[in-house]
Each structure stands twice: as structure tokens, then as C-alpha cells.
Amino acid sequence: MWVEDWTNEAICRKSTPDELFVRGAEQNKVKQMCQGCPVRTECLAEALDNQIEWGVWGGMTERERRALLRRRPEESWREVLQSARAQHAAAVV
Template sequence: MVVQAYWSEQAACRDTHADALFADAATQKRAKILCTACPVRIDCLTEALDNRMEFGVWGGMTERERRALLRRQPHVTSWRPLIERPQPAAHRSSAGRGL
């Protein structure tokens, strides 16, 4: 039997100190860059949105960006279908934008 590893074990930030992900705006920009090529970015962002994570960079979005998204769509309870849905080209420039 093959045991599936938890998504965070595959994250690009798995060896990054937590202070880099839960810090000021300048440091958050560096964390977002790390998220860009992360193989589990969608899993990470989905977890943050579904669980209303208040702090840190998750899946390429800061807490401010996630709060704005949650305010725009307060009734969404499962974000994965929206995140995985292909976005128009104008909305692909940033993680989660256009949702």
C-alpha cells in the first residue's frame, strides 16, 4: 500500500523558516516568489482559504489578498473548484486573482 504524503511535505517552502512566510510586506514578496513554482501551490492556497488562515503567505497570497477574496465571495465553502478552474489570460498574472 502506498501512503500519500501530506501536501506540505512537497512544498517549495518546506525548509524555509516560518518567519519568512509570516512577516512584513517586503519579506512576503520574497515568499510569494517562492510560491510561484511550488508544486503544491493550489493545495496550500485551498487550505488557507477553506480554513480562513489569518496570517502569512499561503499559496502565493498574503493575508490581505486572501481577506479581500473572502470578502468578495463570502459564501464559498470549498475553494478548490474555483482555484483549479482555468482563468482568463487577464487574470493569470497573480496567484488567486480573478477568482
Template sequence: MSGAEVYAALFGGQVDPDWESYASCREVDADLFFPEERESAGRVKAICRSCSVRDECLATAIRRGESHGIWGGMTARERGALARSLRDDGFAVPRAARRPA
């Protein structure tokens, strides 16, 4: 996918406010999506790959500046790299919100 296609998929339209009710993870233990450092995220990412609202989930995490967990099949580090890459390509991508300490 090109940067433009990724951007359009993530930020090109309105996000259904009820997207979470369609998520593949809705009946899975939420703790799985917050693995300990160095713990594999492969099992969780497999759930995300088959999810019909993966883009909405990922866009929501980037917009909110989520700094933990697996969202839309990506870790916080992967989401940050994606957002930086899109910004470098000239797309208006929200910067991660700073969380109070």
C-alpha cells in the same frame, strides 16, 4: 484567469492531504512566511510562484480562515479580497473562520 477558472483551481477538486510534503517551502524557515507588518513579502512570494502545490496551499488557507502569513503566494489581505471577489461573483467560498480572542 476568470473567476470560474480561479474557483475551479482552488475548490474544484479534492486537495491531496499530503500536499505539504510537495511544497517548495518545506525546507525553508517557516518564519519567512510570517513577515512583520510592512516587511516585504516579495522573497516569500517568489518561492510560492514556483511551487507545484500553490493552489492547494491557497485553498487550504482560505478554507481554514488563516488570518496570518503567506499562503499560496498571498497575504491574508489578498486572500480575503480574492475570497470576497469570488463570493461576489456567486461562487461558494468559505468565509474566514472567526478565531477566539
């Protein structure tokens, strides 16, 4: 199920921007926080569809997101990630 108002469910919702918009090795700490987030996929889709340039979103750094966008620039990432989530859920059952 896709969560429309995902920010209320995000693990990082109580973090300060300074904790989330970091550089270098500090990004790995933020990415670890994302691993257990229930709305990681929604967060990532938001960043990709809106081409957000800074920070860690959905467990990916800006460099990682740019690489995805270069490979598939015209995609609706929400649709791609929703479909992938549905396929994974069907395979698990």
C-alpha cells in the same frame, strides 16, 4: 491532480516560520518562492477554506486572501481551484 498531503511537496517545507510569516516588502520575497511551487493551489485552498489570517499561503498575502473571501465568502475554495485547474489543463491540451 489534487495533492491531498501537499505539505510534503511544498517548496517552503524546509523554511522556518520566521521566513514565511513576514510583513511588508518581505512578503514579496516569499510570494516569489511560491511561484514555482507544485502545490501552490492546494496551499492557497487550505488557507482560504480555513480562513488562515497570517502569512503568505499559495502565493497570496493575508490582505489578498481577505479580499477574495469578501467577494465569495461561502465558496469551497478547494472546489473552485480544482475546477479552475481542470479547465486550464483541458484548454492547454
